[in-house]
Amino acid sequence: MRAGLHERDLDADPLTQFGSWLDDALRSGIALPTAMTLATATRDGRPSVRTVLLKGFDASGLVFYTHYRSRKGRELDENPRAMLLFCWEELERQIGVEGSVTRVSAAESDAYFASRPLGSRLSATISPQSDVVASRDALESSLEEASKRWRNGPPRPEGWGGYRLAPEQFEFWQGRQDRLHDRLRYRKSAGAWKIERLAP
Secondary structure (H helix, E strand, O other): OOOOOOHHHOOOOHHHHHHHHHHHHHHHOOOOOOEEEEEEEOOOOOEEEEEEEOOEEEOOEEEEEEEOOOHHHHHHHHOOEEEEEEEEHHHOEEEEEEEEEEEOOHHHHHHHHHHOOHHHHHHHHHOOOOOOOOOHHHHHHHHHHHHHHOOOOOOOOOOEEEEEEEEEEEEEEEOOHHHOOEEEEEEEEOOEEEEEEEOO
16 A cells, blocks of 8 residues: 555645645546546435536635536535545545535636637537437537537537535545555534544
8 A cells, every 4th residue: 555644744724635635646647637526416315426527626615617407517506515526546545525516606617618628618518418319410410510600619608617616524535454544534613624533
């Protein structure tokens, strides 16, 4: 196993610690280090999960983008709480982040959408994400029409944009021998972060 995780080595701020581990993952050369599993649930608790990409983070939270009318968007409208999980198997590390989710501003969504490759912008424009579609051919035909209509790029669709998860809890997991793993949790308590060790 690569390393242990000790309380003395953690930063008092979980976002700083998160940034440090993310930097390690980015430098490691592993595929898709910003990929994270997003778990949501309906109002009555029916769960769903999928992988999305982290597109930024700061003191206010972690940001990802999607269609607001997708399954995850509809579930976040009903139940604006979610969990993100980063799993870096090559580093024997995981980070789980739980919290409440809100939409980012229209200006933030506009800026990020404009930065995307043209093909990604066109796909976002024509795809009714999570809806049933007639066929692959139908999607490709819609994409071809959109390419002709918006040669210089489409505007951001009204139903597409960003979400920000405001963290209320982090768990840092480091693999250890004999499955006696290290699990250290940051939990908000009286407005401050408290670090606790969990049994593996």
